[in-house]
Each structure stands twice: as C-alpha cells, then as structure tokens.
Amino acid sequence: MPLLPPPPSLLRDASLFLDFDGTLVPIAARPDSIEVPPSLLDLLAHLQKRLNGRLTLVSGRASADVLQWLKPLQVAVVGSHGLERAGTATDRPPAxxxxxxxxxxxxxxxxxxxxxxxxxxxxxxxxxxxxxxxxxxxxxxxxxxxxxxxxxxxxxxxxxxPATGNKGSAVRLLMSEDAHRGARPLFIGDDLTDEHGFEAARELGGAGILVGPERDTAADYRLPDVGDVHHWLQTSVEALS
Structure with a gap:
C-alpha cells in the first residue's frame, strides 16, 4: 500500500531528526556543488526555536562539513552516519x-x-x-x-x-538525553542509510518519513522530493504557532 504524506500535526511534541543531502538539499553530482538557499537557514532557525532546540541533522557528511554549509546558523549535527557528533572528539580508525x-x-x-x-x-x-x-x-x-x-x-x-554505530543508534542516544525526554522522534531521510533512523524512530514511539519514490522501507509516511520536505516543514511549524 502506498505511503501517505505526513499530517502537519506529526511535528507537535516531536524531536526532529533530518538527513541533509537528498532531504534538505537536492543531491548534486559532487558533494561540494550543492546549493543551500537562505530560505532553508531561515526554516531551520524557525524549527529550532519552535521545537525548543529538539532539532538535529543526522548526515553521512562530516559534522564540520554540514555546519560549514549552514553558516551562520548553529544547529546540532551528528555526522558520519551517526558516528560523529559536532563538538565531540572522535578517534580515527588506526588503519x-x-x-x-x-x-x-x-x-x-x-x-x-x-x-x-x-x-x-x-x-x-x-x-x-x-x-x-x-x-x-x-x-x-x-x-x-x-x-x-x-x-x-x-x-x-x-x-x-566503523561498524559501531549508525543513524538509528544516534537517534536512540539522543532520545535518552534530557533535552529530548518526553518527545516523539521524527526522522526524515531519503537514502538506505536512513532506514536505521526510521527503525529507531518507530521503536521509540515516533515515525519515519521517506523522501523520494516508493520502496521497501521502515518509514511510515512519504514526501516526493526536497521541495515537498521544505513545504511540509514550513506548514507544520506554522501550525505549531
């Protein structure tokens, strides 16, 4: 059965976890050729305020790379598919x-x-x-x-x-912290790597939103493309006001 678009009410009382490439910005031929419009920075800032900081970008990119693209916005980022948290030292694999x-x-x-x-x-x-x-x-x-x-x-x-973590384990860890307690995790992503995030969100009483064409997925809802993600987030955050 085809997945339906998520209702705007889904964002209420949520902790929001967002993939970056393919979810917030269109995938480009090269990672360094993406475009980040000012309107996206404004949207993320609005979301961060309305969700009381319960906004995290969970990307395959390095966390420093994501933050560089989003300057001057300061937002929580977990990079390297859930293994690397911005501001936290990590050990580089020896080999x-x-x-x-x-x-x-x-x-x-x-x-x-x-x-x-x-x-x-x-x-x-x-x-x-x-x-x-x-x-x-x-x-x-x-x-x-x-x-x-x-x-x-x-x-x-x-x-x-490393095999020690993924986007799902990042969601589980963050949801155990005080800032996220009492909220429902909502994970939005497009790639196979985001399936771990969908699974964790559902396991913790929340939901996943797949971005892109239909496929076998652990997500509960679907949005067709990046533009639809922006529109849904804008509509949903306005509904919180």
Whole structure:
C-alpha cells in the first residue's frame, strides 16, 4: 500500500531528526556543488526555536562539513552516519589511511569518481562515472577489510566506516538525553542509510518519513522530493504557532 504524506500535526511534541543531502538539499553530482538557499537557514532557525532546540541533522557528511554549509546558523549535527557528533572528539580508525589509499587509486583510475575523506571513514562517489560502480564496490570491500571497517552503500556511493554505530543508534542516544525526554522522534531521510533512523524512530514511539519514490522501507509516511520536505516543514511549524 502506498505511503501517505505526513499530517502537519506529526511535528507537535516531536524531536526532529533530518538527513541533509537528498532531504534538505537536492543531491548534486559532487558533494561540494550543492546549493543551500537562505530560505532553508531561515526554516531551520524557525524549527529550532519552535521545537525548543529538539532539532538535529543526522548526515553521512562530516559534522564540520554540514555546519560549514549552514553558516551562520548553529544547529546540532551528528555526522558520519551517526558516528560523529559536532563538538565531540572522535578517534580515527588506526588503519584508515591504508584503506583510503586503495580508494584513492580507484578514483585516480576512473575520471569522474570522487574520493571524499571523512574523520572516521571515506567514500567513493561514482555519480559522474556510473560505469565504475563495480570497481568502486570491490575497492570499498577490500579497503574495509584492510582497515577493519564495514561498507555502507548509498545513492551512487560506497563508503567505508566503523561498524559501531549508525543513524538509528544516534537517534536512540539522543532520545535518552534530557533535552529530548518526553518527545516523539521524527526522522526524515531519503537514502538506505536512513532506514536505521526510521527503525529507531518507530521503536521509540515516533515515525519515519521517506523522501523520494516508493520502496521497501521502515518509514511510515512519504514526501516526493526536497521541495515537498521544505513545504511540509514550513506548514507544520506554522501550525505549531
């Protein structure tokens, strides 16, 4: 049965967790070529105020990268698929550099493949070179094995990352903190990596909202695209006033 759009009332008494790429901003050919309109900063600031700070961005990007795009707005960010919290020191996997060297060789061999290095892992983006998918997949598997990490597949990307956490574990941790107690988690995301967030939100009495086309998902509702996410958030936050 097709998923319905979420009702505006869903935002009331919620702790809101938002993915970034593909949810708040359209996915671009390269991670550094996205566009963040001023209207999005205004919307996030309004949400943060109306939700009494219960707003967190949970992204595959490094947390510092997300914050750089959102300047001058200050908002809570958990990066690296739930493993890296802004303002908190994290230990870089000891063998990561060896894995990155393997990924770099693939990126150099295939024009258009981009290597994105992160504090706790690295990603091969092949959106501009779809023919390199299998080489990227194999290289990520080899690099993960070498560095003692796991492979996380996403939209036109293979990433190596620690296996110790994900977006769902980040939601569970945050919901145990005083600032979120008594609220219902609401997770909005588009990628396979967001499924962990949907599952955690449902487990804790909240809901997930899938962004994009229909698919097998743990989400409870769906919005077609980024523009619909902005419209729903704006409508919902106005309903709180």
């Amino acid at each position: 990561l550099e060896k894995g990155i060297a393997l990924l770099r060789a693939v990126a150099e061999r295939h024009g258009g493949v981009l290597l994105e290095e992160k504090p706790l892992g690295a990603a091969l983006h092949y959106r501009e070179q779809p023919a390199a998918e299998e080489d990227c997949r194999a290289a990520a598997a080899e690099a993960a094995g070498l560095a003692g990490l796991q492979v996380q597949a996403g939209k036109m990307v293979f990433e190596i990352k």
